[in-house]
Amino acid sequence: MDTLLTLIVLSLYVVPSLCFTSFVFGDSLVDAGNNDYLFTLSKADSPPYGIDFKPSGGQPTGRFTNGRTIADIVGQALGAKTFPPPYLAPNTQAEAILRGMNYASGAAGILDKTGFLFIGRIPLGEQVKYFEQNRNFMVNAMGENGTREFLKKAIFSLTIGSNDILNYVQPSIPFVGNDKVLPTAFLDSMISNLTLQLKRLHELGARKVVVVGIGPLGCIPFVRALHLLPKGKCSGEVNAFIQRYNEKLKERLNRLNQEMGPESIFVFANSYDVFMKIIANYRQFGFENADEPCCGGYFPPFVCFKSRDSNTSTSFLCDDRSKYVFWDAYHPAEAANLIIAKQLVDGDESSSFPINIRKLYDYNVNSK
Numbered sequence: 001m002d003t004l005l006t007l008i009v010l011s012l013y014v015v016p017s018l019c020f021t022s023f024v025f026g027d028s029l030v031d032a033g034n035n036d037y038l039f040t041l042s043k044a045d046s047p048p049y050g051i052d053f054k055p056s057g058g059q060p061t062g063r064f065t066n067g068r069t070i071a072d073i074v075g076q077a078l079g080a081k082t083f084p085p086p087y088l089a090p091n092t093q094a095e096a097i098l099r100g101m102n103y104a105s106g107a108a109g110i111l112d113k114t115g116f117l118f119i120g121r122i123p124l125g126e127q128v129k130y131f132e133q134n135r136n137f138m139v140n141a142m143g144e145n146g147t148r149e150f151l152k153k154a155i156f157s158l159t160i161g162s163n164d165i166l167n168y169v170q171p172s173i174p175f176v177g178n179d180k181v182l183p184t185a186f187l188d189s190m191i192s193n194l195t196l197q198l199k200r201l202h203e204l205g206a207r208k209v210v211v212v213g214i215g216p217l218g219c220i221p222f223v224r225a226l227h228l229l230p231k232g233k234c235s236g237e238v239n240a241f242i243q244r245y246n247e248k249l250k251e252r253l254n255r256l257n258q259e260m261g262p263e264s265i266f267v268f269a270n271s272y273d274v275f276m277k278i279i280a281n282y283r284q285f286g287f288e289n290a291d292e293p294c295c296g297g298y299f300p301p302f303v304c305f306k307s308r309d310s311n312t313s314t315s316f317l318c319d320d321r322s323k324y325v326f327w328d329a330y331h332p333a334e335a336a337n338l339i340i341a342k343q344l345v346d347g348d349e350s351s352s353f354p355i356n357i358r359k360l361y362d363y364n365v366n367s368k
Contacts (some may be wrong), residue, residue, distance in 0.1 A: 018094065019098065020075060020078050020079045020080040020327070021098070021099065021100040021150070021153070021154040021155070022071070022074075022075055022080070022084055022100040022154060022155040022156070022157060023096075023100050023101055023102075023103070023131060023154060023155070023156045023157070023206075024071045024084055024100070024101070024102040024103065024104055024157050024159075025103050025104060025105060025124060025127045025128070025131075025156070025157065025159070025160065026071075026103075026104035026105075026108070026157070026158060026159035026160045026212075027105065027106060027107070027108045027109065027157045027159065027160050027161075027162060027163050027330065028042065028064040028104075028105075028106035028107065028108075028163075028330070029064070029069065029070065029104075029159050029162065029257070029331065029332075030069045030070065030071040030102070030104040030157070031044070031062060031063065031064060031069075031086075031102070031104040031105055031106045032061065032062060032063060032069070032071075032072075032083060032084065032085070032086045032102040032104065032158045033061050033062025033063070033085075033086040033088075033102075034087060034088045034089075034102065034103065034104060034105045034106075034122060035062060035090060035105055035106045035107075035120070035121070036062040036088075036266050037086070037088035037089065038088070038105070038120035038121065038122075039119060040053075040106070040107065040118050040119050040120030040121060041107075041118040042105075042106035042107035042118040042120075042121060043062070043106070044060060044062055044063060044064040044065075044106065045060050045062055046060055046061075046239075046305060046306070047060060047305075047306040047328050048066065048304065048306045048317055049061075049062075049063065049064065049065070049066070049304065050063060050066070050067070051066050051321070052066045052067035052321060052334055053066075053067050053068065054067075055083070062086065063326075064106055064327075064328070064330070064331045065327045065331050065332065065333060065334055065337065066222075066294070066295070066321050066333055066334050067333075067334030067337070068334055068337060068338075069094075069337060070159070070212075070270040070271075070337045070341045070344070071102070071104075071159065072158060072159070073337055073338055073341035073342075074293045074341045074344065074345055074357060076314065077341065077342070077345045077346075077358070078155070078345070078357070078358065078361050080099075080195050082099055082307040083099070083102070084096075084099050084100040084101050084102040085099065085101065085102065086198050087101050087102065087103045087127075087130050087134070087230070090166060091109070093134065093137045094137075094141075096134040096137065096138065097138055097141060097150070099143070100154060101130075101131070101134055103122065103127035103128075103131060104122075104159070104160075105121045105122035105123075105127065106118075106121065107121040107163055108121040108122050108123050108124065108127070108160065108163065109123060109124070109160065109161065109163040109164040109167070110123075110124050110160055110161055110164050110190050110193050110194050110197075111123070111132055111164050111189065111190065111193060112122055112125060114163050114167050114331075115162045115167070117165050120293050121194065123272075124158070124160055124193070124197050125193075125195070125196075125197060127257040127269075128197050128200055128201060128204075131201070131204065132204060135147065135151075135204055135205065138150065138151075141290075148205050149295070151204075151205035151206065151207070151213045152207040152208070152365045153365070154206075154208065155208050155210065155357070155360065155361060156201060156206040156208065156209045156210070156295060157209075157210040157211075157212065158194075158197075158198075158209070158210070158211045158212065159212040160194075160212075161190060161194070161213075161214045161245065162214050162215070162217060164190055165214060165217055165238070165241065165242060165245065165348060166217060166222075166223075168180065168183075168186055168241075169217075169223075169237075169241065169242075170226070172200050182306060183241065183244075187241075187244060187248055188248070189301070191245075191248050191249060191252055194211075194249070194252075195252055196271070197254065198211070198266065199256075200339055202260060202264060206264075207263060207264045207265070207365045208264075208265055208360050208361070208363065208365060209264070209265070209267065210269050210344075210352075210357055210360065211249065211253060211266060211267065211268060211269065212269040212271050212344075213244075213245075213246040213250070213268060213269060213270055213271050213272050214242045214245055214246060214271070214272065215271045215272050215275045215343050216234060216239050216242065216272055216275055216276050216279065217235075217238055217239070217242060217281050218234040218235030218236065218237070218238035218239035218242070219234035219235075219276070220326065220329065220330055221238070221274075221291070221292060221293045221298055221302070221326055221328075221329040221330075222302060222330050223235050223238055224291070224298075225298060225299055225300065225302075232291065234279075242272065243272065246270070246272055249268065250268045250353065253267075253268045254332075257354065263280060263365055264365070265354070265355070265360055265363060265365075267352050267353065267354070267356075267357065267360050268352065268353045269344045269351070269357070270350065270352065270353065271340060271344070271350055273351070274339075274340050274343045274347070274351055275332070275336070275340060276330065278290070278325060278336055278339055278340070282325055285339060286322070286323070286335075287323055287324065287325050287335070287336075288320075288323040288324070289325065290325040290326075291326045292324070292326070293324070293325060293326045293327060293328045293329050294317065294318040294321050294324035294326065294328070294333055295315060295316065295317050295318070295328050296316060296328045296329055297315060297316045298314045302328065302329035302330075303315050304317075304328040304329075315320045321333055321334070321335070322335045323335075329341065332364045344356065344357055345357045345358050346358055
């Protein structure tokens with residue numbers, strides 16, 4: 001291990017311009033396999049998940065889509081040659097210094113209790129604690145000053161909050177004690193908890209931070225089915241609730257930029273508007289279906305599963321995955337992820353504010 005660490009640290013000094021490093025926090029939209037190592041009902045470890053993920057030869061990796069996630073694609077657009085490994089995978093500590101790390105977990109939320117019905121998941125606060133453990137490892141390898149210099153160039157991304165919203169808007173489950181607070185109080189609790197974790201990451205050395213807003217969940221197949229909506233219709237109530245959250249989030253990030261800038265930048269990634277444009281104009285983007293999931297069907301239980309045994313039933317799978325906006329009832333297909341990622345990386349201020357992700361990556365941070 002000592003030899004490996006020495007080689008990694010040397011490589012950072014020899015080719016620093018070639019080292020793209022990202023630390024990914026979030027939920028199933030960017031999970032790269034952490035839930036494979038948990039006892040949980042939220043897993044993507046069986047076919048056809050990963051069917052278009054070339055590095056695995058089309059085998060499942062724990063990603064909740066057919067191919068790459070938005071975080072994967074953003075990393076590649078900025079020069080990454082490999083993907084940050086899932087934190088819970090064995091023997092990944094040293095890799096955090098070279099490739100970064102993925103802490104995201106399916107069913108996780110900003111609030112600790114979110115997703116409890118799925119049993120295992122890693123809430124955002126726990127993900128940040130895992131990063132702190134990685135950081136301690138870096139300090140042992142590079143020293144405190146070396147670690148701070150290294151981290152100020154890395155991209156930190158947080159794609160989380162969808163499960164908090166979904167848990168809130170779903171009908172209450174009897175006998176579970178799921179008494180709901182008022183909508184404004186709930187959104188404020190999400191923002192305050194997220195702010196707490198953002199400030200903690202800043203204390204630990206994060207200087208380039210992307211916070212992805214929540215997308216239009218009122219348009220995903222699961223919510224459409226839950227509200228018995230016809231094709232082409234989204235839940236206006238759910239989407240309006242999300243827009244209220246996103247406005248609060250953008251305001252909070254602006255405040256953090258005023259408080260902590262210019263040595264730190266918090267970017268608001270407006271996934272809501274980017275994704276709504278795809279849904280509203282899906283044929284112009286080359287899609288043929290923006291209502292139904294490619295895998296698992298439009299009605300409960302929304303199971304996306306392909307049996308390895310030909311005698312066992314298999315869920316519906318579309319013929320051309322590139323023509324569907326949604327992979328399953330909850331997640332975009334890789335084809336949609338590609339469009340979203342491109343907009344967030346190179347788009348104007350309507351997509352990413354105050355600067356896009358490429359400009360954030362190129363930004364020269366003079367951290368304190």
